[in-house]
Amino acid sequence: MKIAVCIKQVVTREWQLRVNESNTWIRDADASFELNEPDAYALEEALRLKEKHGGEVVVCSAGPARATQVIREALARGADRAIHVDSDALAQADAATVAEALAGAVRDEQFELVLTGLQSDDQGFGQVGVILAEKLGMPHATIIMEVQVESPSAGSGQAGGLRVKRELEGGWFQWMTLPLPALLTIQSGINQLRYATLKGIMAAKKKDIRKVTPDALPEATQKVLKVYFPEKGKKTQMLEGSPADAAKELVRRLREDARAI
Numbered sequence: 001m002k003i004a005v006c007i008k009q010v011v012t013r014e015w016q017l018r019v020n021e022s023n024t025w026i027r028d029a030d031a032s033f034e035l036n037e038p039d040a041y042a043l044e045e046a047l048r049l050k051e052k053h054g055g056e057v058v059v060c061s062a063g064p065a066r067a068t069q070v071i072r073e074a075l076a077r078g079a080d081r082a083i084h085v086d087s088d089a090l091a092q093a094d095a096a097t098v099a100e101a102l103a104g105a106v107r108d109e110q111f112e113l114v115l116t117g118l119q120s121d122d123q124g125f126g127q128v129g130v131i132l133a134e135k136l137g138m139p140h141a142t143i144i145m146e147v148q149v150e151s152p153s154a155g156s157g158q159a160g161g162l163r164v165k166r167e168l169e170g171g172w173f174q175w176m177t178l179p180l181p182a183l184l185t186i187q188s189g190i191n192q193l194r195y196a197t198l199k200g201i202m203a204a205k206k207k208d209i210r211k212v213t214p215d216a217l218p219e220a221t222q223k224v225l226k227v228y229f230p231e232k233g234k235k236t237q238m239l240e241g242s243p244a245d246a247a248k249e250l251v252r253r254l255r256e257d258a259r260a261i
Helices: 037-053 067-076 095-109 128-136 198-204 243-256
Strands: 004-005 009-011 033-035 056-063 081-086 113-117 140-150 161-167 172-179 182-186 209-212
Touching: 004 009, 009 172, 033 037, 033 067, 037 056, 037 067, 037 113, 037 140, 037 182, 056 067, 056 095, 067 081, 067 198, 067 209, 081 095, 095 128, 113 128, 128 140, 128 182, 128 243, 161 182, 182 243, 198 243
Parallel strands: 004 056, 004 113, 056 081, 081 209, 113 182, 140 182
Antiparallel strands: 009 033, 140 161, 161 172
């Protein structure tokens, strides 16, 4: 099975965030970066599928040159090779732009399965995988908690498919089947992550990273207007009058202003 895993480099959670001068993103020139955690679970699931069914795992990342850091980490964990869509413009790009860049890089590879993390730790839109599936013409399923590969029926002449478990709201789950090729967005916690060994780190240095320069990127469909830290302030309001009047006013405000009841 030929599997692509889309990964993203994000700022580490321990780094002290600072807003840039234009208030449109963070100052990342001196930041430390790491592999996006949901993408790490997608990578682990791909490696487990490869170990069980054979094939190849290719990591794909769209971002500036510094994204090579997480690409090397993914290769050290066990991926076979990588595709890097290298462009500084992708560092802050919206989901549609990133999906377009990834689609152009992987379309000719004819992957049977494409995995992405459910969402990124920085923007958290959860849309890249969905849009990428549309651009590649693949069926897709989101918030996946388990993946089972179904073998084709003997003599059917058809490729096998997938049986996947989706997480729904309120503690419910949904099983569904998809034909291959397909795209899945993986939920964090689907498996136990592995980490790079010294042997894997040494082997990663010899693995191929194919650099791709994207064509003219499409105009962004979303734009960050302002980034700012939550404003702190006391907004206590005292309700005057008798206890009965105060209680009546409190209920009114909870219902009409806060919409809590």
